[in-house]
Amino acid sequence: MDRMLPFGLPGPTAFYVSLYVATLAVHVVFMNYVLAGVGYLAVASFRGKRKGADGGPVELSDVLRDWMPFATSAAITAGVAPLLFVQILYRKEFYTANLLLFHRWMAILPLLIVGFYLLYLLKTPWIGGQSAVVRGVVALGALACFSFTGLSWTENHLLSTDRASWPGLYERGSMVYYHPQLLPRLGMWAVGAIPTMCALAAWQMYYLQRKGAGVDPRQPRNLARLAIAGVLLSVACGAAYWRQLDASAQGHIVGKAAGPYFAAACFGLVLQVGSWLAHAPRSDFRRQALMVCTLGLALTIAGMTAVREAIRLSVIDVSPLYAQHADAARKGGLVVFVVFFLVNAGLIGWCLCLTRKRSESATVE
Amino acid sequence: MQDISYPINDFGPVIKGMVIGGLGIFHVFLAQFAIGGGMLMCYFQWLAQKGRSAPARRFLDGYFKVLVLVSFVAGALTGVGMWFTTIQISPRTIGVMVEEFHWIWATEWTFFCLEIAAGYAFYRCGKGLTDGARMTLLMLYTVAAWFSLFWINGILSWQLTPGGWTHDRSVWSGFFNPSFWPSLLFRTIVSLTIASLAACVVINAIGAFTREERAELIRRAANCLAPMVLMPLLGVWYLAVIPEDSRSWVQGGSAAMTMFMGISVAASVLIGGYALVGLIWQRLYVSGATATLLLSLAFGATAGGEFVREGVRKPFTVREYLYSNAVKADELAALRRSGGVTADPFPLRNAGAYPTEQLRLGAKVFRFQCSVCHTMSGVNGLTHLAGTWTTEQKRMNIAKLQHTKPFMPPFAGNAEELEALVQLLEWQTAGRPGRWDQSTDRAVIREVQEWLDEAGTAPGTEPHTVGGASPASPDTRQPGKQEGR
Numbered sequence A: 001m002d003r004m005l006p007f008g009l010p011g012p013t014a015f016y017v018s019l020y021v022a023t024l025a026v027h028v029v030f031m032n033y034v035l036a037g038v039g040y041l042a043v044a045s046f047r048g049k050r051k052g053a054d055g056g057p058v059e060l061s062d063v064l065r066d067w068m069p070f071a072t073s074a075a076i077t078a079g080v081a082p083l084l085f086v087q088i089l090y091r092k093e094f095y096t097a098n099l100l101l102f103h104r105w106m107a108i109l110p111l112l113i114v115g116f117y118l119l120y121l122l123k124t125p126w127i128g129g130q131s132a133v134v135r136g137v138v139a140l141g142a143l144a145c146f147s148f149t150g151l152s153w154t155e156n157h158l159l160s161t162d163r164a165s166w167p168g169l170y171e172r173g174s175m176v177y178y179h180p181q182l183l184p185r186l187g188m189w190a191v192g193a194i195p196t197m198c199a200l201a202a203w204q205m206y207y208l209q210r211k212g213a214g215v216d217p218r219q220p221r222n223l224a225r226l227a228i229a230g231v232l233l234s235v236a237c238g239a240a241y242w243r244q245l246d247a248s249a250q251g252h253i254v255g256k257a258a259g260p261y262f263a264a265a266c267f268g269l270v271l272q273v274g275s276w277l278a279h280a281p282r283s284d285f286r287r288q289a290l291m292v293c294t295l296g297l298a299l300t301i302a303g304m305t306a307v308r309e310a311i312r313l314s315v316i317d318v319s320p321l322y323a324q325h326a327d328a329a330r331k332g333g334l335v336v337f338v339v340f341f342l343v344n345a346g347l348i349g350w351c352l353c354l355t356r357k358r359s360e361s362a363t364v365e
Numbered sequence B: 001m002q003d004i005s006y007p008i009n010d011f012g013p014v015i016k017g018m019v020i021g022g023l024g025i026f027h028v029f030l031a032q033f034a035i036g037g038g039m040l041m042c043y044f045q046w047l048a049q050k051g052r053s054a055p056a057r058r059f060l061d062g063y064f065k066v067l068v069l070v071s072f073v074a075g076a077l078t079g080v081g082m083w084f085t086t087i088q089i090s091p092r093t094i095g096v097m098v099e100e101f102h103w104i105w106a107t108e109w110t111f112f113c114l115e116i117a118a119g120y121a122f123y124r125c126g127k128g129l130t131d132g133a134r135m136t137l138l139m140l141y142t143v144a145a146w147f148s149l150f151w152i153n154g155i156l157s158w159q160l161t162p163g164g165w166t167h168d169r170s171v172w173s174g175f176f177n178p179s180f181w182p183s184l185l186f187r188t189i190v191s192l193t194i195a196s197l198a199a200c201v202v203i204n205a206i207g208a209f210t211r212e213e214r215a216e217l218i219r220r221a222a223n224c225l226a227p228m229v230l231m232p233l234l235g236v237w238y239l240a241v242i243p244e245d246s247r248s249w250v251q252g253g254s255a256a257m258t259m260f261m262g263i264s265v266a267a268s269v270l271i272g273g274y275a276l277v278g279l280i281w282q283r284l285y286v287s288g289a290t291a292t293l294l295l296s297l298a299f300g301a302t303a304g305g306e307f308v309r310e311g312v313r314k315p316f317t318v319r320e321y322l323y324s325n326a327v328k329a330d331e332l333a334a335l336r337r338s339g340g341v342t343a344d345p346f347p348l349r350n351a352g353a354y355p356t357e358q359l360r361l362g363a364k365v366f367r368f369q370c371s372v373c374h375t376m377s378g379v380n381g382l383t384h385l386a387g388t389w390t391t392e393q394k395r396m397n398i399a400k401l402q403h404t405k406p407f408m409p410p411f412a413g414n415a416e417e418l419e420a421l422v423q424l425l426e427w428q429t430a431g432r433p434g435r436w437d438q439s440t441d442r443a444v445i446r447e448v449q450e451w452l453d454e455a456g457t458a459p460g461t462e463p464h465t466v467g468g469a470s471p472a473s474p475d476t477r478q479p480g481k482q483e484g485r
């Protein structure tokens, strides 16, 4: 790859790589919200007291608790699209890693179900009457389920690119794969999730603020601290990860293939930090600063998702797969997909509009 | 053929069809509940709006909670689970499905997104919305849910009846295949049935209704069972379009398939009979216990149906194209020459347990060709099935595997591999002794090769038609088998 991704690749491969990266980036947004949000809830549940129904000012944990089940649904739903494309791009690699991890891999599904119900449990009135320990344990349980899922995806990803280890792992039947990149990479995902969660939650509070719900005035400062800490920690994990990469992968990241994406991602971090610094001394959320922050976040996530792909492409030789991608690109149905994509996106927008059609007599849940 | 070798996992005493069938039952049941639930709620919303049923609205909000909690979470994740499980059982099958139909799948995904969006919008805000907005959201939810069935049904029915796709390889010929419509309509009715039985359970479980209100709601919910009268018709239509051999499995050709089919039909008849006579005609009341029993019967019917669906495809996962053991029909001839496991990079997990190299080869052949449907000595275990056969009978019947039982694929390897497999079976049957002689007689290999050639590489046919499509005649097959029994 001596040109910027995806231009160095043949047409069909470039097409699927682009779709894959774009859809994965959406998955990452929701997944970050879930991962960091549940982590925050776990810590917060052990600490604070749960407020009564009348409330008091809205805090981060209220927003998170309220939206976490939906965000999880969204993360899972958004995961399906890249799951489709990864099977077209790297069929053999992906399937083999799945098969080698076997029960370990399949375990993410029951655990996600458990994690999901624990999130609903966190919203019930019942849990409000429980002690901080009980609430903390429930949130911690959910965190464990989602962390395990994240670990498994990272493990599966690294294994899929490490062909040489396949026969040995199979022979041992071990279902656990370790690679020196595993922990720093996972760490990057985990702490990198924090700024995403902060930005999304800030928007939610901004709208609550506009609707006149009393948002706790310390929230902008707290979120700013949290987000900046997340950025700094991700940079640290990123550095540790960089040291584990071999020279060719490093070359791709700063070279022609992914250099522009990497630069965009770094610039995105700067924008985010800047906008959080602007928020830190304030007692309310500002639209403009949040827009800058979101732009930065978009650059960082899109950039890093592309960099992630460039690293994979530097490790596995995709040229034998070109023919397979070209075959896939000849299959029919693309037009139907595009049409329904647009129609259904419009209908989803309509659903959102419909939720404004409140009847006179009713109350919102 | 580059992607033929995948690591193959061992599920212990269980065969893989049971794994996918087992998860499939839950998933299909939940997904159909979600679809039928949408329809049922549109009906109740309409009743409420028109003032025809006072408690309809209260019921609706309660029912929707159950639907969201059960089907959004468990339904969606078991869906991903089906995908992952299919990868575990047969990566090549899902690989072909994804390659052929990825835009169909992507289209289905857009409907799934709409379903989630409309569902959550109703869940969060539904109580406070105008009737018009409620109805629209419910309709969007229902249409989206039903369309996800529409799309996935095309792919799943294609596996058994690929229709015109076999010749033109066009996505749409495959999608609108011969069993597309009967199976779509059948599943739609099943969805309504499950949803209205679940409604009867929920109506009884919500404490807030008076006896009269309950009776009223149950009468309404039971109306949604009426389409069940069409099920026999659709069932016959479905059976009429599936391949003849598959049809014969469920009509006595295979004991297991016939049994599962029987369970499914019997459970459906019980539900249908009770619904039509008791609920709709005589307007009986259903208690929570009876409703739960009926719902369990529906689960039983789904279970039987899913096992049949998995089972009747044998020996294919994609009819005429891909065998259950992940060998493509057009690769078979080449594998007969090169050997099926020659290029397999994955070692045995317990190589030390076999005393000779030949037995190790046999174990690899078993893993590659047979383990998807057989265990060695558990469910459908080879040592039970072939335990009484002589060595010669084993050689011949395995060489002519597709004629021994037409729901098995042709043997996909060379004569040496076949002999190694036969030796493995002998060794296993002998109780896995520590010493075992290698079978190296060239005459044996020549004889096996002759049988392989006689059997050919075309799929098997009904025993009574053997000879037409393939060189093996019933006479060469039967004596060996009868002596064995």
Ligand code: HEM
Binding pocket: A024, A027, A031, A034, A035, A072, A075, A076, A077, A078, A079, A080, A082, A083, A084, A086, A112, A146, A147, A149, A150, A151, A153, A154, A155, A156, A157, A160, A185, A189, A308, B080
């Ligand atoms: C809410 C729970 C989930 C979490 C926390 C999570 C987390 C992650 C993480 C950390 C990665 C990046 C792995 C890496 O590059 O090292 C990832 C990738 C991915 N996830 Fe998720 N995930 C979740 C659920 C899902 C689900 C349910 C699906 C499928 C429907 C999915 C589909 C994907 C796909 C396709 C990738 C790319 C894999 C690759 O390219 O190797 N995720 N996920």
